[in-house]
Amino acid sequence: MAKWSTIKRVFSEDQQTDADKELQLRMLFLGSSFLAAIAAIFTAMNIAKGWWLMAASTTLLVASLLVAAILAKRKNALASSTIAAVVAGVVFSFYALSGENEGFACLWILMVPVFGPSLLGMRVSFVLSLYFQVFLIALFYTPLNQIVGDCYTATFLARFPVLYFATFGGVASLAVQKQYYLNKAVRQAYHDGLTDLYNRAYYVQALEKHAENDFSLAVFDLNRLKYVNDTFGHLAGDEMICAAADLLRDAFEPDGMVARIGGDEFAVISSADADRLFDQLARFAESTCSWKGSFSEEACLLTLSAGWVARGEFPEYDLEEVLREADQRMYRDKADWYKNSGFERR
Incomplete structure (x- = not known):
């Protein structure tokens, strides 16, 4: 068989x-x-x-x-x-x-x-x-x-x-x-060996392919991965990374291409319109909050900071500037999350 x-x-x-x-x-x-x-x-x-x-x-x-x-x-x-x-x-x-x-x-x-x-x-x-x-x-x-x-x-x-x-x-x-x-x-x-998502090499090719098209880009970064690794071990950290990958895949496919572009960094290149993308982002945030790891009963342990940008927002930008804008929005969201949650950044 x-x-x-x-x-x-x-x-x-x-x-x-x-x-x-x-x-x-x-x-x-x-x-x-x-x-x-x-x-x-x-x-x-x-x-x-x-x-x-x-x-x-x-x-x-x-x-x-x-x-x-x-x-x-x-x-x-x-x-x-x-x-x-x-x-x-x-x-x-x-x-x-x-x-x-x-x-x-x-x-x-x-x-x-x-x-x-x-x-x-x-x-x-x-x-x-x-x-x-x-x-x-x-x-x-x-x-x-x-x-x-x-x-x-x-x-x-x-x-x-x-x-x-x-x-x-x-x-x-x-x-x-x-x-x-x-x-x-x-x-x-x-493909990424841990999550089976597309990896950074494919992500770069996909971005270049969409450079002149109307697309949306969302970048994500796991919050408190270092805390999980240091407290529960790296297997627990891998479990959280894989869980984030599965939830991203469920939320954004087939409209979007989901990739793991770093250790705790993910990206979605999507053809969905703004309204649908906002719905997907909201559904994804809700699903992460309800996730429970096998290593801890702590609520809302899985959270990701996100930065989203539509290509049409900045028609005068080149691709590198669009990526930079998405990253800046994600880092602002991460700073706000740590400020509001009361957790230490490191």
Whole structure:
């Protein structure tokens, strides 16, 4: 069960970073452009030999791959890979059915499991490869083989499907392993190990991405973490940090991206409007006050100081000035909290 859950997670997880998305788009663009050029060469060869039906199919392949390349250039990865997969399925099936050239059938269909995971992405490539498995079984191992019985040699009919299944099995296994370790490395690079929130590296990237957009930024700092660490131990402090992370996640997702940006510091980048954000802040404050740690029965032990700023408040500010304003508001709130609560700051 553990292996199946791992495979399912590999196929269900989306690309986690902008860098991964850019890499897939670049692969789609370069791969589609390269295959379009190869298909154009075959089109010229088919025209020269008078194979007009084959020429028409390769022309369709050229056009669709160019469209896929254009969509990849415009940052639409799913549409690009889907168009390339659909047209590849139609055209490559035609090659296998026509039987005019065994080399075409071998070359094109075997390219799907070999290049599919890198070019089309795991999910689209898997669906296309699965289609060709069903297609080849139906074409070569059912009465439908009468359609191509005169087009292929008996050796080819017997060996080509086995070759495809072996290629698919081997490449799919390698692709799943590669994607699993890539996902794991990305998660470790962009997630906090203690809370599983996004970390500071991802937070910085997200801020840069939203720099020119209308967004809200809230920064939080745990109050009395040093007191908890010194009084109850660092495991108690970790429990409080994790509790704050869970409550922030519950309050602000899915509108906002929650990150742990320091030992006791958190941040939320939100697309919610001002009214909704105020409601979320109020709900979050209420939930922290009702939290009880396993190490103490003290009421309202979990409190966070907050500083919130909307990008639209300061259209003339650059991103660094917006961050500074949020920090200043948070530190004013922290100073007020310690003043009103009667606790010592250190």
